[in-house]
Amino acid sequence: MSRVEAAAAIDRGIGSPESSPASNEKGFPGSGSNRKATGLTIAIPNWNHRGFLPRSIRSARAAIASMREAGFPGEVLVIDDASRDGSGSFLRSLDGMYGWDDVSVLLQAENGGLAAVRNRALELTRFSHVLFLDADNEVLPSGVVTLFRAAIDTGAAYCYGNLLDVCEGEVVGIRSNEGPTLRLTATNYIDALALVDGQRALAIGGYSVDPRSAMAYWEDWEFVLHLIAEESELVFVPTIVGNYYVLPLSMLTDSKNAEHAERDLRTIRRIYAQTGTREWDPERIGRVYHPDIGYLDEGWLIDGA
Amino acid sequence: MSAESGRSRLLVVYPSRGNRFYVHLAARLYQAASVLDIDTKLVSAADLDECDTSWIRGVTAFVVNPVECALSGRTVLSPLRKSGFRAAVLAECVETNWYRDQFVGGIGYEAVIDVGFVDQASRHQFPNMPYRFLFNAPLPLECDQIASMKPRYPRSLTWALVATQTTERVRFSHELLSALGPECFLFLPDVRPVRPGAGMLSPAALKRALEKTKFYVWRSHHNYPYYESFRFLDAVLAGSIPCKIDGGAIADSAGLPHTYHSVQALADEANERTGEDLFEEHREFALDRGTLVDHLRELLADV
Known part of the structure; x- marks a missing residue:
């Protein structure tokens, strides 16, 4: 986190999602360049998750170390979205104490929302791919390397793998646990903790921040459906990528938020599954792939039966 | 007949x-x-x-x-x-x-x-x-394949778990992760029939996955004593080591090779013995009991 550009960005209080990275962050990694080196940025958007940051940053750094051992460059980018819980000063302290060279931090002066922060990471990364890690979750280093290798092998725009749900120290479920099918138009089973081809994501406008489309609660689902609609390839990698921590006070447990979320859900379905029948469409919209094995969604003819 | x-x-x-x-x-x-x-x-x-x-x-x-x-x-x-x-x-x-x-x-x-x-x-x-x-013995052709196999370990994937998802199985996968390490193949989709177009693994895809996997691990989806013979055959035909984790319901006298009371018991044996040794015992079990043709002949003579 000792990178000078990062500190400069912090001091400028960069924040407006509408501002141009080229004009505001001249020295910041990735800004002003269209062609990015093959590699990975693990982007950690943070909003009032100070208590979880050590866990997510530690796991991200371990993953980047594994990436480097495997011969791939990488970095960690933490973007604080104007937290009120002291995350900013905490991140500054970490910088002062440890002076990590593999972590950059950006403190936004104004809250822009999760979608805007993710878009910021897509703009600022100096590498070809971005893995989004919510500040309260953690990644498994070998899973990240496997996911990245799958992305390179397949050229997919979006790669994801199994996440174990953990609640109060117990494993209670799993998500992002199967290949992409049009069942996605009915329900979202792919979490945002996934690896994204940065250029392709930006080419379709990134995550939606348009207030008219009201995607505040399902922006990750909308993003996946948008990629599918634009015929970008999604790939499921059957490995364990990390832990998803189920917290009692998530945004969607609030009744008012739940009401808004239901409205957003209707909006999404109006855009991507107007008839309500696409979930039965047999069209293949993605693949299953493991870099040690190859594609795994073929080979159904057996035994002459 | x-x-x-x-x-x-x-x-x-x-x-x-x-x-x-x-x-x-x-x-x-x-x-x-x-x-x-x-x-x-x-x-x-x-x-x-x-x-x-x-x-x-x-x-x-x-x-x-x-x-x-x-x-x-x-x-x-x-x-x-x-x-x-x-x-x-x-x-x-x-x-x-x-x-x-x-x-x-x-x-x-x-x-x-x-x-x-x-x-x-x-x-x-x-x-x-x-x-x-x-x-459920192997077919004659399968016997030939099993007899000629020379699997070498380690493989790029240490363990594989393939089943439809339940909370128990998710916890099981976490146990495997802790005991055997992160190099794994985990396929736990939601429950639905295994058939073309459903987003499930085909038998051919499962075989290719197991060919890269050292331990093919499973546990019954119920608490009764049972051994899933097809899982055994899928594993052995891919040079993978079949590992049934069973709380102790299957009697040792059934003569089945290596069922483990816990994931830790499997991990302990994996540390003590070579994969080649373990596979050899499964190979012997597969080949020492005749072929499916022999057993079917016997059965048909009786119906």
Whole structure:
């Protein structure tokens, strides 16, 4: 986190999602360049998750170390979205104490929302791919390397793998646990903790921040459906990528938020599954792939039966 | 098994819809019977009404999973009323509802044929339904493949878990992660039939995954004593080491190679013994008990 550009960005209080990275962050990694080196940025958007940051940053750094051992460059980018819980000063302290060279931090002066922060990471990364890690979750280093290798092998725009749900120290479920099918138009089973081809994501406008489309609660689902609609390839990698921590006070447990979320859900379905029948469409919209094995969604003819 | 004129005849019926696993089971029976010089037909339940009725008359019919066959229609098995002998073919633990449900309604059967590694006759709960056990040995060609295998370990993936997801299995995967490490193949989709177009692994894809995997690990989805013989064959045919984790329900006297009381017990043995040694014991089990053809011949002589 000792990178000078990062500190400069912090001091400028960069924040407006509408501002141009080229004009505001001249020295910041990735800004002003269209062609990015093959590699990975693990982007950690943070909003009032100070208590979880050590866990997510530690796991991200371990993953980047594994990436480097495997011969791939990488970095960690933490973007604080104007937290009120002291995350900013905490991140500054970490910088002062440890002076990590593999972590950059950006403190936004104004809250822009999760979608805007993710878009910021897509703009600022100096590498070809971005893995989004919510500040309260953690990644498994070998899973990240496997996911990245799958992305390179397949050229997919979006790669994801199994996440174990953990609640109060117990494993209670799993998500992002199967290949992409049009069942996605009915329900979202792919979490945002996934690896994204940065250029392709930006080419379709990134995550939606348009207030008219009201995607505040399902922006990750909308993003996946948008990629599918634009015929970008999604790939499921059957490995364990990390832990998803189920917290009692998530945004969607609030009744008012739940009401808004239901409205957003209707909006999404109006855009991507107007008839309500696409979930039965047999069209293949993605693949299953493991870099040690190859594609795994073929080979159904057996035994002459 | 009798023959009215010339060769004996066997009709193997499999579910057209439902789980692809049963198609695989039916195909193996068909291949074994073909080696026995039996006039054998392999027909899907949905195509049964197109079968020559004179050929069906008096035939020995094996119906693989009648409940799933009936997914093609309640009367789809009616042509088999003209058969000479009808048996329901299953590969299930006898205490489960998946086994019991097979005998509710339907066309009626003269016997149930249980395909597996452990005879469950003493636990079969339908006294009016004769029970026959068919040992699920490899086919002759599979025996040749298993005999000639020279698997080397480590492999790029240490363990694989392939099943539909339940909370228990997710916890199981976490245990495996902790005990055996992160290099894994984990496929736990939501419950639905394994068939083309459903986003599930094909048998060929599973084989390719297991060819890169050292331990193919599973646990029953119920608490009764049972050993899933097809999982064993899938593993051994891919040079992977089959590992059934079982809380102790399976009696050691069943002669089954390596079932483990816990994931930790598997991890301990993995540390103490080479993969080559472990595979060798499974190879011996697979090859020392004859072929599916031998066991089918024996069974057919008795029906």
